[in-house]
Amino acid sequence: xxxxxxxxxxxxxxxxxVTISCTRSSGSIASNYVQWYQQRPGSAPTTVIYEDNQRxxxxxxxxxxxxxxxxxxxxLTISGLKxxxxxDYYCQSYDSSNPVVFGGGTKLTVL
Amino acid sequence: EVQLVQSGAxxxxxxxxxxxxxxxxxxxxxxxxxxxxxxxxGKGLEWMGIIYPxxxxxxxxxxxQGQVTISADKSISTAYLQWSSLKASDTAMYYCARLSExxxxxxxxxxLVTVSS
Numbered sequence: 001x002x003x004x005x006x007x008x009x010x011x012x013x014x015x016x017x018v019t020i021s022c023t024r025s026s027g028s029i030a031s032n033y034v035q036w037y038q039q040r041p042g043s044a045p046t047t048v049i050y051e052d053n054q055r056x057x058x059x060x061x062x063x064x065x066x067x068x069x070x071x072x073x074x075x076l077t078i079s080g081l082k083x084x085x086x087x088d089y090y091c092q093s094y095d096s097s098n099p100v101v102f103g104g105g106t107k108l109t110v111l
Numbered sequence: 112e113v114q115l116v117q118s119g120a121x122x123x124x125x126x127x128x129x130x131x132x133x134x135x136x137x138x139x140x141x142x143x144x145x146x147x148x149x150x151x152x153g154k155g156l157e158w159m160g161i162i163y164p165x166x167x168x169x170x171x172x173x174x175x176q177g178q179v180t181i182s183a184d185k186s187i188s189t190a191y192l193q194w195s196s197l198k199a200s201d202t203a204m205y206y207c208a209r210l211s212e213x214x215x216x217x218x219x220x221x222x223l224v225t226v227s228s
Binding site: 032033035037039044045046047050051056088090092093094099100101102103104105 | 144146148155156157158161170172206208210212213214215216217218219220221
């Protein structure tokens with residue numbers, strides 16, 4: 001089994017850019033797609049990035065995803081931060097033995 | 112529109128049984144896995160298990176194997192999550208979500224389960 005490790009919290013000012021990391025403990029990050037979910041307080045999660053770097057329709061292009069094999073990690077980058085981006089963000093991946101693996105979540109504060 | 116609609120909030124006593132539901136619409140219910148995810152108060156997302164309604168193939172997270180039962184009735188496009196004997200530690204929000212090519216989308220609105228004496 002592998003784990004996905006995220007920072008507990010990040011904070012940044014409106015208009016700035018923030019990056020949230022998601023590090024895979026074993027196996028290659030490039031072997032299986034990584035997804036990112038946004039969860040605002042009191043709401044169900046929604047997808048902001050799927051298949052490493054794809055945005056669902058309706059998600060602004062301020063949101064982007066990438067993977068870095070050298071650090072075995074995925075990243076979610078949000079540019080032009082808005083107060084409405086304040087939420088918890090979760091990465092998720094899988095492998096042949098584990099259909100679903102979630103990261104622990106990162107609380108983004110836009111102050 | 113692809114949609115998952117979950118049953119309403121429940122308040123139960125320890126030791127009671129419970130079955131919550133998740134009804135899919137707007138797509139072929141039998142062609143996609145449905146997953147259940149637990150979120151305890153103030154905590155992160157935990158995968159519980161998935162089911163393929165087409166043939167009821169079910170996979171459980173080791174953390175939840177034997178603790179819950181996942182089922183589906185494809186005739187009414189509905190998946191279920193059930194407990195035979197609830198504990199206070201089962202108090203949480205439970206989400207269902209469609210699993211497509213390794214990612215969850217859409218998600219249901221969530222069902223809050225409160226277990227208290």
